[in-house]
Amino acid sequence: MTMNRRRFVQAGASVLAGLSVPGWHGPLAAAAGAETVVFRNGVVLPVDAGFSLHAALAIRGNRVLAVGSDEAVASAAGRGARVIDLGGRTVLPGFIEPHMHFALLAAFGHTEDVGPFKQPTFEACLKALRGVAAKTGANEWIVARQFDPVLLEPPRELTTRELDEISKDRPIFVLNASGHIAYVNSKALALAKITKNTPDPKGAQYGRYQDGSPNGVLYGVIAHLPVMLLNQAIVKRMKTGFVDAGIEVGEQAAAHGITTLCDMAAGAFGAEADIEGFEKMFAAGRMKSRIRAYLFDGKAEEWDKVVAKPGYGDALMRVSGWKMVVDGSNQGYTGRQREPYVGRDSKGIFYVEPKVLNEHVLIRAKQGWPLALHGNGDAAIDAILDALENAQRQGIDIKSLRCRIEHCSILHDDQIARCKALGIGPSFLINHVHYWGHVMRDKVFGPKKVQLLDRCGSVEKAGLTWTMHSDAPVSPLSNLHLIRVAVVRDLWKEPDTILAPQERVGVEAAIRAVTRNAAWLYHSESEIGSLEPGKLADLVVLENDPRKVEPRKISEIKISQTWMDGKQVYGS
Numbered sequence: 232m233t234m235n236r237r238r239f240v241q242a243g244a245s246v247l248a249g250l251s252v253p254g255w256h257g258p259l260a261a262a263a264g265a266e267t268v269v270f271r272n273g274v275v276l277p278v279d280a281g282f283s284l285h286a287a288l289a290i291r292g293n294r295v296l297a298v299g300s301d302e303a304v305a306s307a308a309g310r311g312a313r314v315i316d317l318g319g320r321t322v323l324p325g326f327i328e329p330h331m332h333f334a335l336l337a338a339f340g341h342t343e344d345v346g347p348f349k350q351p352t353f354e355a356c357l358k359a360l361r362g363v364a365a366k367t368g369a370n371e372w373i374v375a376r377q378f379d380p381v382l383l384e385p386p387r388e389l390t391t392r393e394l395d396e397i398s399k400d401r402p403i404f405v406l407n408a409s410g411h412i413a414y415v416n417s418k419a420l421a422l423a424k425i426t427k428n429t430p431d432p433k434g435a436q437y438g439r440y441q442d443g444s445p446n447g448v449l450y451g452v453i454a455h456l457p458v459m460l461l462n463q464a465i466v467k468r469m470k471t472g473f474v475d476a477g478i479e480v481g482e483q484a485a486a487h488g489i490t491t492l493c494d495m496a497a498g499a500f501g502a503e504a505d506i507e508g509f510e511k512m513f514a515a516g517r518m519k520s521r522i523r524a525y526l527f528d529g530k531a532e533e534w535d536k537v538v539a540k541p542g543y544g545d546a547l548m549r550v551s552g553w554k555m556v557v558d559g560s561n562q563g564y565t566g567r568q569r570e571p572y573v574g575r576d577s578k579g580i581f582y583v584e585p586k587v588l589n590e591h592v593l594i595r596a597k598q599g600w601p602l603a604l605h606g607n608g609d610a611a612i613d614a615i616l617d618a619l620e621n622a623q624r625q626g627i628d629i630k631s632l633r634c635r636i637e638h639c640s641i642l643h644d645d646q647i648a649r650c651k652a653l654g655i656g657p658s659f660l661i662n663h664v665h666y667w668g669h670v671m672r673d674k675v676f677g678p679k680k681v682q683l684l685d686r687c688g689s690v691e692k693a694g695l696t697w698t699m700h701s702d703a704p705v706s707p708l709s710n711l712h713l714i715r716v717a718v719v720r721d722l723w724k725e726p727d728t729i730l731a732p733q734e735r736v737g738v739e740a741a742i743r744a745v746t747r748n749a750a751w752l753y754h755s756e757s758e759i760g761s762l763e764p765g766k767l768a769d770l771v772v773l774e775n776d777p778r779k780v781e782p783r784k785i786s787e788i789k790i791s792q793t794w795m796d797g798k799q800v801y802g803s
């Protein structure tokens with residue numbers, strides 16, 4: 232650990248000095264003697280500035296060599312190149328997933344998904360949990376993930392009442408899709424020594440029955456993490472097994488054509504141990520997706536001890552920014568709003584008061600951190616913009632940092648103009664529209680305010696560099712699905728309803744959002760995000776051109792091959 236700590240300082244410091252140049256690393260020449268692969272007879276969309284269209288592409292080693300007609304690329308490639316006949320298939324830059332939670336996917340990836348996309352009713356979910364219990368050994372924890380009461384029929388929470396019927400003698404731990412809430416049985420509460428007399432932890436809450444005894448719902452990571460960490464199987468996966476579990480996450484990504492994953496709260500479990508884990512994944516030589524890490528502000532003290540710097544790492548794994556969480560979630564009524572939620576007195580909550588936010592933003596912006604600020608409600612977004620404008624007034628060039636607002640769910644015209652002035656990239660959790668849209672309209676915002684949800688169309692028109700994400704495990708990894716939702720905006724529960732149709736974008740704009748735009752927001756545009764000569768050879772081969780299929784079918788397009796760093800990592 233000491234060795235790594237030293238490197239963490241040195242490499243970061245040298246890169247910080249180069250922050251003012253566009254892109255932290257310029258393109259390098261491909262190594263002489265490296266293998267040349269030609270992809271021909273297809274639809275090659277390099278996602279360059281003009282969204283040009285070609286038939287062929289060549290890569291040499293881990294770099295793009297040429298893009299153009301079959302003839303031009305063949306001549307650039309020269310003799311001895313390996314040739315792949317695309318047979319009309321489409322090549323795009325490898326997809327970028329700009330906001331996911333790596334450790335959660337790694338820790339729970341092997342557990343059963345009992346969420347509403349798999350089990351749409353409460354009863355079906357219970358049945359799936361009984362199935363998990365039947366498969367679990369006598370001395371093991373019964374663990375499942377993705378439970379989401381809001382989307383279930385009927386919408387209902389799991390408590391000790393239901394979970395004790397599944398098992399009384401083995402502990403049960405079910406993680407909510409958001410990762411913020413967990414549901415446990417009486418056995419787990421007993422192991423964790425949580426009783427009627429246990430006070431709520433600071434900043435979190437134990438759900439309780441009327442008599443004050445805990446009902447098994449643990450609200451907030453601070454409430455559920457100590458219980459989760461009693462399960463030695465999870466602890467092992469997080470610590471010694473993190474490398475293998477992480478490589479599995481890379482495999483999932485490759486299967487979706489994703490060649491760069493952004494861990495949007497790196498260190499939430501282990502601070503620098505997470506970064507070391509990432510490095511070991513690449514050192515093992517089996518990691519199939521690049522990583523960009525935004526350090527979690529909740530671990531600021533630990534990060535400060537290792538003097539973490541923006542830009543630490545290399546093209547495979549790089550520390551790219553700093554993540555702060557300003558409010559909660561809109562569907563959980565904890566996103567902070569200008570006006571109260573529909574039919575409620577509450578405006579939601581600030582996780583960080585604006586005054587404190589101003590201070591934290593100033594400190595990290597001064598250190599040169601590209602900031603990713605989680606803001607769901609419109610008042611939270613106001614506070615974020617205030618803090619960034621304040622930093623700008625103090626002489627910090629905010630525009631050069633390429634800051635992002637994560638989720639950026641409810642956005643007014645005045646806020647779009649402020650984002651534009653500060654060069655901020657909204658990063659939308661676009662699946663909010665598809666999966667939660669009916670809840671947002673009927674129970675959270677009402678029909679008028681819901682028109683301001685995930686305004687891809689408006690920010691595209693305004694000329695902002697925006698992106699979109701799955702927030703996996705909150706919604707499933709799949710960039711083709713993100714593209715489909717941005718283009719169609721239909722509702723999962725009401726397929727004929729289009730939510731805020733004025734905010735739809737064209738397929739090309741949606742593709743740009745999860746390739747070129749995302750790369751720019753990481754200061755990685757000289758390496759990834761488009762297939763231009765000299766850039767890294769990250770690409771996906773799709774069975775069909777997303778611009779040519781019925782938009783609702785975009786998510787069903789088969790991923791034929793994925794290549795990362797010049798190597799095929801998925802498909803045959």
Ligand SMILES: [Zn+2]
Binds near residue numbers: 330331495
């Ligand atoms: Zn997130």
